[in-house]
Amino acid sequence: MADQLTFYTNPMSRGRIVRWMLEEVGAPYETVLLDYASTMKAPDYLAINPMGKVPAIKHGATIVTEGAAICAYLADAFPEAGLAPPVGSKDRGPYYRWLFFAAGPLEAVTTNKAMNVEVPDERRPMVGYGTLDATADALNELVGANEYIAGGKFSAADVFVGSHIGWGTQFGTLPKRPNFDAYLARIMGRPAAVKAREIDDKAMAA
Incomplete structure (x- = not known):
C-alpha cells in the first residue's frame, strides 16, 4: 500500500504552488485546510511545522515544509510523473x-x-x-x-x-x-x- 500523502494548506497562501505540484504528480492526497489565527498555531499542526506556517506535506512518516523543498521532494518521490530532470543530465x-x-x-x-x-x-x-x-x-x-x-x-x-x-x-x-x-x-x-x-x-x- 502506498504511503498516505497529506497536504496542509490555506487557499490564500503559498500552498497554492504545492497544490499545483500535487495535481501535476497525480497521486491521491488528503487536504487539511488550516486557518491562520487558530488551527495553524494549534499543537497538532505545530508538531508538523513548528513555524506554524503552510504549506507542508506528510508522506508516510516523512514531513516536508517550504514550497521549493516540497516541489523537489514530490518530483523525486513520484518519478513516474517526470517532473525532474534525471540526476547527471545537463538539465x-x-x-x-x-x-x-x-x-x-x-x-x-x-x-x-x-x-x-x-x-x-x-x-x-x-x-x-x-x-x-x-x-x-x-x-x-x-x-x-x-x-x-x-x-x-x-x-x-x-x-x-x-x-x-x-x-x-x-x-x-x-x-x-x-x-x-x-x-x-x-x-x-x-x-x-x-x-x-x-x-x-x-x-x-x-
Missing part, C-alpha cells in the same frame, strides 16, 4: 539553480518590494538579490532563451518559479518583462494548473 543543474533562485533571491526581493523595504546602496552587497531589476532581468533572459526552466521539458522548477513570476507580475512586486507573458502562457494553462486553481478558488469562496 539537472539549471533545475536546482532556478528552483532555489526563486526560493532565495526572488522571494526575498519581491517580499521586500511588497513591504516597501528599501535597501540602502551601501548595504546592497549584503542582500542576495542585488536589485529588483537585476532579478527580473535574470528571469527574463532565462525564460526567453528556454521553453521551460530546465531546458525543453516542464518540471517542478516551472511550477515554483512560474508561480512566483505570475504572482509578482500580477501584484506588482516583480517588474514586467518582455518574455514573462509568453512563458506564463506556456505553463498556466496546463490541466493540473487549472484544476489546482479551481480547487483553491472554491475553498476560498467557502
